[in-house]
Amino acid sequence: QKKLYLLLNKPKGYLTTYRDPEGRATVYDLLEGVDAFVSPVGRLDKDTSGLLILTNDTQLAERLTNPEHKAPKTYLVKASSRLSDEQLEQLRRGVTLKDGPTRPAVVERLRDSANKSFFEITITEGRNRQVRRMVEAIGSTVSKLVRTRIGDLEIGGLEIGKHRALTAEEVRRLKGVL
Template sequence: MEERRLKTLDRVLSKAGLGSRTTARTWIGSGRIAVNGRIIQTPDHWVDMERDHVTFDGRPLKEHKPMYILLYKPTGYLTTADDPENRPTVYDLIRDVETWLSPVGRLDLNTSGLLLLTNDTQFADRVMSPEGKVPKTYLVKTNSHLADADLSKLREGVELSDGVTGPAIVTRLRDNASSTFLEITITEGRNRQVRRMIEALGSRVRKLVRTGIGSVSISELE
């Protein structure tokens, strides 16, 4: 049996458009999901996509065609479906989409820019895999002036709590007395990576916009 055919049950349900994996775990725990006629209440139960028969309330799962959405995420929106504080999320922006879509990477609350959502989990995995080295490009405004030596550190890699970052492509766009404006391209996908890279230099990010994922540019939204 090829490993690539195996997926956890919660992932199978999410891919089938039944909601987030959190929602899928709720369905599983309530006993509404069966695999080959047997009720399964374990979210990490392995499913063979070619051999196993999965049902929801006795009905077979529907196959959904791959869907890809490019979205401009404003600041103030979370890249999640469930927020205990009931803050706005990117799913508020796509309420008319019936199929469940997952974000390909996340943008934090105060970051805006290009966000890709899809139900094609294999595609999402390729984009986010460190081995894929898919470039992500950001426009950055710092809260202090950065010297050329600082930019060299970003290009070579800076020490973060989870290790040294990989090389980045860094272009100085302009400066003023209190800020530096940069374009930064990275091929990793660590949590809050660009912000932490700037903080490692003793500065902070004042504004952050993602403008590109691979060959896809934010200009395509215009």
Template sequence: MERLQKYLARAGVASRRSCEELIARGMVKVNGEIVTEMGVKIDPDNDKIQVRGKLITKPEKKVYLMLNKPKGYVTTLKDPQGRPKVTDLLTGIEQRVYPVGRLDFDTEGLLLLTNDGDVTYGLTHPKHELGKTYVVTVKGVPDRDKLNRFAKGLRLADGITAPAKVRLVRKKGNNGVLEITIYEGRNRQIRRMCETVGHPVLELKRVSMGFLRLDGLEEGKFRHLTKEEISKLIKSVK
């Protein structure tokens, strides 16, 4: 027996959190009956599970990908404006995978995609939030006092940020190049933090998530995680 939302996530329907939302909205049936309560257990071998009327088959092979996202792509699976999606870059991947978190349309760099709902849920849960490091070109050059404000936490519209690590890597003309590591995943967080100290972002690239680094992966290209990386990733969210 297995919890319904976990089974749906394992089957690649969506992240576990999104599967819980589908259940709550009455979009899931078990043996023809709508289920809206969390924690219902099912027998994957004998029960008939449907989402929006579509029969869910046994879980497919797990896939874990690292993509070097270019600018000009959205990390959603659908876009009302018809803009390019990161999944458009995944040639040869048969499984339906989902981005782990998001990168803005104008942000580039490391993006994980997987059909493992448990891993996605774990990586995006505050309890397991991995450090994410960005190389950021900002307008002007922040002084030491402004850099120290990142480490103390910055007040944004949605509250004070957790302490971040920041260092000035180099000057680029009249602008500065920073390396910033954050441990939470607020919407457009890096951009808002930099605006708060008076140095708007000009360029933004994520170069690592936890122990995973781009390490020469070409822009617009992807690769499968190694067995060792997958094992370490799964252990990090348990």
């Protein structure tokens, strides 16, 4: 079977699952014209948008989702409150969640408004709702979350709800991250 690697710009409101018993929209509704069965690599929750890789290369999928390989994932975060330098520093050092401490993260403040902060965070784990839980651990909540990058693979100008095949070079670089 020919290996297929897709990059999807997942919209908010879509589930990262094949079928939903409640009939809600899933990422598979966006894969018109894809004639091979591909699986999502990791998950983005319903309220998170952005870069999602789908592939039938189970070996690559396993390596990208295995925490031992530490594949970096970058997100744009809009926090529901204005965050202090100390709060962002806590994220950088790692915070303690119910399922244990997180690894240190790379955090860059992008801008603030009167009562919100916008920042970029890169994590090397993929726990369930991890970025949201990390932000809650420092006393705020996430009002918008967009995954923009895995390794050096970026969402670029791909329209929301659209997908494209990865180039051979992108696949090679993705494998090189591991």
